Amino acid sequence: MAINSSRPTILVTNDDGIEAHGLHALATAMLELGDVVVVAPREGHSGMSQALTVRVPVRYREEKGDTPYRQYSVSGTPTDCVKLALHTIVPCRPALVVAGINHGSNASINVLYSGTMGATLEGCVAGLPSIGFSLVNREPGADLTPYLPYCVDIARAVLERGLPDGVALNVNLPRRAVQGVKICRQAPARWHSEYDARQDPWGGDYYWLTGIFESLDGEAEDTDDWALRHSYISIVPTRVDMTDYPMMKAMEDWKWRKH
Template identity: 50%
Template sequence: MKKPLILITNDDGYTAPGITLLAEIAQEFGDVVVIAPDGPQSGQSSALTVTVPLRVILKDSRPGYKLYKTNGKPADCIKVGLNKILGQKPDLILSGINHGSNASLNVIYSGTMGAALEGAIVGIPAIGFSITTHSWEADFTEGIPYIKKIIEEVVENSLPEGVCLNVNLPENDISGIKVCRQSRGIWHKEFIENIDPRGQEYFWLTGKYLNTEPESTDTDIWALDNGYVSIVPTRCDLTDYAYLEELNKNYENEG
């Protein structure tokens, strides 16, 4: 049987330990093509490169595995891979393993999840993986069996049209898997203000995450705080269906 084709990217750059491990794991399930940014692209969400041409450079090639770097963003990696590099539709898209959590509203800003959502848009099963620590020396050991289990499940059973998975892993002491919803929360005190050596004011993005529903036990934040791998089914459709009918009533006589 022909092996599945798996396209992998991330937002930490093609040399990041997380993507190196994810590519090694993915090779147990199929042929792997990695197309990843040439440097960090965190916080890029689904942004695209539109002011300069994309350069895609082959860095490694061997049976069942290719690695490309590009000056693009994570979503660019998926688009250029699907349109120009692969030559066929992949069976699965993986993004990560991101160094840093993408739970709760971080999914909105995440380049890792921007790439996974790009797969969902075009109907390809996609998973974004993240670990809660930002450390480049992150210990993925306990998470590996869970990553394999989740990939295997999607390879065997696919995903609904337009849906991808947002998977976040604790670094250590993992208790199991929780399928859950995205937690509600906010970022506050988001910028540090200071003066540079030339006497000019500047602002540095920082901030602290505040979980606005700490008592809820069905969220990704609760799962991670209690040692579980969180899985949140995620889609691009941002329509508020609960409010749609009510809003329609307000405009039903407007022609």
């Protein structure tokens, strides 16, 4: 695949699958900034976090279509897509990895479960500036047009300024008209009543993932949850390194028995 070396190469992926509206809207928008290569799961893989395929072979194929960029589907997870793209599919090192636009929020605690952010963090692990974009609207056909200029501006800023090693951006877009952009911390939160007990037509019990989101710091104006509820785009710098360094220090005087 030929790449115009005068423009940066941008790898675009997602967790909603190769046919997702948000994927192609983001890929088309990124053409303003560079040469785009799309590598995305063949099917939806929401909630995969940074999962890898380890029990079956991973395969990819080029998808034909009337797009101004080449696109490849992968039989595995979003993280598989990034790994395979960097190892095999993309002939040069990308300047940027972007994932999304995901249909559904990946703010707050949701970042831990997100396949979109799993792919984003995999790009970060590979030493590439990486951004995950998500929309607080699960409708597959949601109008993304008002958000795309912001996505381009954020990606342009990262291309120009870079990101520290081990840091990616978790960007979430509000449901209503954008009032501005806020740099935020991740809101502390949890999910309650996560499984709905049901019965199939044969009387067998099964459980369907649902859940009620509870923010634990709901009125703090520096969190992503507050920003989104007030129609701001939230940007959370997110680290791959999950070490709690103050806790390391606090544990220095813990006593351990020899066994």
